[in-house]
Amino acid sequence: MKLPFAWEHLIGVIALLLFCYGQVFGLFMVPPDAHMGDVARILFVHVPSAWNAFFVFTIAFVCALGYLISGRKGFDHALEAALEVGILLTILLLMTGSIFAKPTWDVWWKWEPRLTSSAIMLMTYVGVVVLRSVVQDNERRAVWSSAATILASVTLPLTYFSVQIWRSIHQIQTSPADIDAPLRMAWRINALAVLLLATWFLARRWRIAARRWELGDAPPLPEPLQPEEV
């Protein structure tokens, strides 16, 4: 059966509904945390964005590897999409983390290992996107950015394990068993909602990347008409 619309829109609608429910659930239906009070509600957007940022950057790593091995352009489209969506989620992660830090640590930002490694991770992937934007040839851009993505992926385990390697003010990963059921549920609903949203973003961005590849080096907007052509 062929849908009258792109398949990802179905996921997008489910994601939007689940995301709205997750936000209301996290804001109003979950009791305050025993230590952090209501401020802990920020974690219902902060932690899911972190999980999904890591997941999407892992997809970018797999796509980069896939392109270098197979040379299939679909991997490059997916890589382009994953880089951008991963950066978006990391910006969300850092902004919500910064807002959470102010009432809990009394600072907006602290150069401690987790925050510093997350900022380095973000800047590294931004660097890969900048590299993509300056290379005009499709094949060359795909190869260079795949190699750069694999190098950038070093920051993933470094950031993830930074809280264990260098113990500092940022808390270590929490086991679900240590969290009360309503809070755990709020995390899971929001994590699934952000995952579905990220899937919609990835699919839409993939289509844009595929169309750009087809157009080659053509600019996104038509060239203005010359006087003699008018």
Added chain:
Amino acid sequence: MEEEAETESITLQDSAAGGRIDGKWGYIWGAYSVTWVLLVGYTLSLVLRGRLLRRSSGVER
């Protein structure tokens, strides 16, 4: 292990300034607003870029 657990407990207490943090809804609304602005903004950018590219490819062809 015991020493590690104690360090964690101290870190948590320090983070919460020695007690439970009450209120601070301004920060909570701020974080949720930032989330919506970023996600809706990115959605709009995807829609706009898709339309521009379709228009561009239509002219090309």
